[in-house]
Each structure stands twice: as structure tokens, then as C-alpha cells.
Amino acid sequence: MKNLLVLIALLIFSTAGFMRANSSEIMKDDKMNTQDGQLDIATFAGGCFWCTESDFEKLSGVVKAISGYTGGTKQNPSYKEVSAGTTGHVEAVQVYFDPSMVSYKELVDYFWRHIDPTDPGGQFVDRGRQYRSAVFYHNENQRQIAEKSKETLNRSGKFDKPVVTDILKLSAFYSAEKYHQDYYKKNPLRYKYYRYGSGRDQFLKKAWMDDMTKPKLNNQREYTRPDDEILKKKLTPLQYKVTRENGTESPFNNDYWDNKKMGIYVDVISDEPLFSSLDKFKSGTGWPSFTKPLEPENIVEKVDKSYFMTRTEVRSKNGDSHLGHLFNDGPKPTGLRYCINSASLRFISVKDLEKEGYGEYLKLFGEK
Numbered sequence: 001m002k003n004l005l006v007l008i009a010l011l012i013f014s015t016a017g018f019m020r021a022n023s024s025e026i027m028k029d030d031k032m033n034t035q036d037g038q039l040d041i042a043t044f045a046g047g048c049f050w051c052t053e054s055d056f057e058k059l060s061g062v063v064k065a066i067s068g069y070t071g072g073t074k075q076n077p078s079y080k081e082v083s084a085g086t087t088g089h090v091e092a093v094q095v096y097f098d099p100s101m102v103s104y105k106e107l108v109d110y111f112w113r114h115i116d117p118t119d120p121g122g123q124f125v126d127r128g129r130q131y132r133s134a135v136f137y138h139n140e141n142q143r144q145i146a147e148k149s150k151e152t153l154n155r156s157g158k159f160d161k162p163v164v165t166d167i168l169k170l171s172a173f174y175s176a177e178k179y180h181q182d183y184y185k186k187n188p189l190r191y192k193y194y195r196y197g198s199g200r201d202q203f204l205k206k207a208w209m210d211d212m213t214k215p216k217l218n219n220q221r222e223y224t225r226p227d228d229e230i231l232k233k234k235l236t237p238l239q240y241k242v243t244r245e246n247g248t249e250s251p252f253n254n255d256y257w258d259n260k261k262m263g264i265y266v267d268v269i270s271d272e273p274l275f276s277s278l279d280k281f282k283s284g285t286g287w288p289s290f291t292k293p294l295e296p297e298n299i300v301e302k303v304d305k306s307y308f309m310t311r312t313e314v315r316s317k318n319g320d321s322h323l324g325h326l327f328n329d330g331p332k333p334t335g336l337r338y339c340i341n342s343a344s345l346r347f348i349s350v351k352d353l354e355k356e357g358y359g360e361y362l363k364l365f366g367e368k
Contacts, residue, residue, distance in 0.1 A: 047123025
């Protein structure tokens with residue numbers, strides 16, 4: 001994928017990686033009804049949709065993001081056609097979000113901090129109008145918010161050049177082929193190699209410095225890690241060994257491997273929410289296993305080359321706790337297995353969520 005990857009495809013991509021399913025048109029309205037309530041929908045084009053999808057799924061309040069194509073003339077375009085620039089489409093992402101947790105304005109502000117809004121010819125290493133940036137509004141309210149946000153950014157003097165990101169009315173949106181969805185999760189090493197080589201993060205760091213992180217939400221809590229001397233007194237020896245010294249507890253002999261209670265799992269050090277019992281499954285490994293995080297933004301992935309293996313280590317963002325490892329052998333819908341040490345977690349049952357300050361998660365379990 002993309003101009004940079006053409007140069008390295010023979011090294012890192014197998015032929016099987018390019019097997020594709022047909023793309024299909026999906027929702028282009030501004031709302032979606034789900035079992036958990038009503039979600040709003042926003043659509044953004046920020047160059048490589050692998051990156052845009054990954055960035056938005058890390059934002060609290062975003063339920064999911066879908067990579068796809070929009071703005072063109074052909075129905076059901078393929079990636080090959082779009083990337084060749086023959087259909088008029090751009091790579092884009094549809095974002096499904098909970099408006100009670102994050103507003104559309106916050107999404108737009110977040111979007112600016114993850115692209116180069118002054119580039120009319122693409123984004124970073126990916127060149128051509130099929131990779132240009134755009135905000136596709138679903139209704140008049142979204143249009144006004146996006147236009148005002150763009151005007152504010154232009155007046156801020158943040159960039160030496162004018163902001164050229166298009167604000168366009170959404171037409172048909174077609175989901176991209178299956179292998180493009182959640183690419184950053186399915187192929188973390190390849191994704192990280194591409195992203196670093198694209199120059200995206202280097203630009204964002206220079207442009208935004210410490211301000212490039214997500215906008216702070218009104219209901220957002222602060223999670224911190226005490227120093228190690230305090231942790232040695234607070235944690236059990238096993239908890240300290242696992243979280244701070246990258247240890248591993250014994251399988252089938254830990255607190256949560258067979259826990260069937262309903263609730264959430266938080267970091268034992270920082271209390272940041274990490275996983276939900278709704279995503280827990282019986283893996284047969286003897287450790288708690290989850291198909292996805294409760295809050296993706298609280299999970300950090302790192303390459304682990306210990307024990308003569310290359311694995312993906314999982315750590316908590318704020319507590320910097322070693323949690324476990326991520327594998328690609330999990331069940332549907334994600335195909336992922338977050339294999340986590342019980343010693344890194346603290347379980348909070350549904351009945352205690354409100355009392356412990358996690359009342360916003362009650363709706364996940366049909367409460368309130």
C-alpha cells in the first residue's frame with residue numbers, strides 16, 4: 001500500500017496479504033442505532049486510512065472506525081482503482097462515536113492534529129488527490145462546525161501556509177476491502193514500519209509538539225503512576241514483578257483467568273480502564289484473554305524480542321505497567337487475543353462501577 005510500500009513490498013508483504021473482498025456501500029447518514037444507544041457518524045480523509053483509522057480508534061468516545069472510499073463517481077470501487085486515482089475517490093474513514101462522550105467539534109479538532117492540513121497534493125509520502133485531506137459533513141450542523149474550526153485554525157498562525165483541507169458534503173461511502181480494516185491491529189509490525197517511513201509522526205511532533213495529543217474531554221479522568229518506592233509498598237511482590245519488571249505469572253493459578261463475573265478490568269497501578277468482561281473469552285491458555293481493549297487509547301504496543309522471539313508487548317499508557325502480549329489467533333470479530341496477566345489488573349464488578357467512579361460504563365451492561 002502507498003508509494004513507500006511499493007519499494008518494500010517484496011520484503012514485507014506476502015501475496016496472500018493482497019487478497020481482497022469486494023467493497024460495499026455502508027451508512028452515509030449522520031446517526032446509527034445500536035444496542036448501546038444512538039451513535040453519531042463522522043467522515044474524515046487524512047491520507048492513508050490505516051493511520052486515520054488507528055488515530056481515531058484511540059480517542060475516548062469513538063466506538064469504531066471503518067476504512068473506505070468516498071467522493072468519487074464509480075460505485076463499489078476497488079483499492080487498486082482508488083489508489084490509481086482513476087475514480088475521484090479519496091481514502092477516508094467513517095467514525096462512529098458516542099456524542100455523550102466526545103463531541104463532533106472535538107473530533108474535528110482532533111483530526112487537525114493528525115494530518116498536514118496545508119498539503120493540497122496528498123498526505124506525507126502518499127501523493128495524489130486520492131490521498132488529500134477532507135472533512136465530509138453529514139448534515140448542516142457538521143458543516144458549520146467544520147468550517148468554523150478550519151477558519152479558527154487558519155487564523156491561529158499555527159502554519160506558515162493556508163489550511164487547504166476540503167469541507168465537502170458526504171456522498172456514498174464504500175467500505176474498503178477486509179484486509180484494510182483494523183490493519184494496524186492485524187499487522188502491527190508492518191503498520192509501524194510504514195507509519196514511521198511515511199514521515200507522518202515526525203511532522204506532527206514538529207508541528208504540534210506537546211499539543212498534538214487528543215483534546216481533553218470534560219469528563220476525562222487523570223491517571224498517574226506513583227514512584228517505584230510507593231509501588232513496592234502498595235503492590236504484592238508478584239504484582240510488582242509483573243508490572244514493573246516484565247514478569248509473567250503462572251497460568252491457571254491467577255486471580256482472573258477463569259473469572260466469569262461482569263465488570264471491567266483496570267490497571268492495578270493507575271486505575272485506568274483497560275478491558276471489559278464483555279470482551280473476555282476462554283482461550284485455554286490459563287491467563288485472562290480479551291478480543292479488544294475497553295479503551296484503546298490506554299493500551300500501548302511495543303516490539304518484544306526477548307526469549308529469541310518477536311512478539312507484541314502490551315503495556316498501559318499511564319501506569320506503564322507490563323500487561324502481557326497481543327496475538328493474532330483470537331476469535332471473531334477482531335481475530336485478536338490480548339493475553340494479560342491477572343497481576344496487572346484490578347477487577348471492578350458492575351455493582352461497584354458507580355461507587356468507584358466508572359459509572360459511564362454501566363450502559364455497556366444494560367444498566368441505567
